[in-house]
Amino acid sequence: MEKARFPFWYMVYKVLREKGRAMTDRELFELLRSRDPSVSIADIERALMKLEINGKAMVYEARKGTLTIELTEKIRYIAPDEE
Secondary structure, three states: OOOOOOOHHHHHHHHHHHHOOOEEHHHHHHHHHHHOOOOOHHHHHHHHHHHHHOOOEEEEEEEOOEEEEEEOOOOOOOOHHHO
16 A cells, blocks of 8 residues: 655645744755655745745745744734724
């Protein structure tokens, strides 16, 4: 019986949820690389873009050359009419 395979973006999402905190792109890369040696930076960038487009993650540059990634599920935005 073949093991079910999840899309790579879901694996990235799962890692971010497990950590429960903001991570740098380097930390994320090293963690995913330890689980699967075939992971590349391009794979991670594509996955992060999908998560960001779907409103699941926020990626920003905290320091020059270092990206910070955090999940946005816990963030609640207030609409202008709710103020």
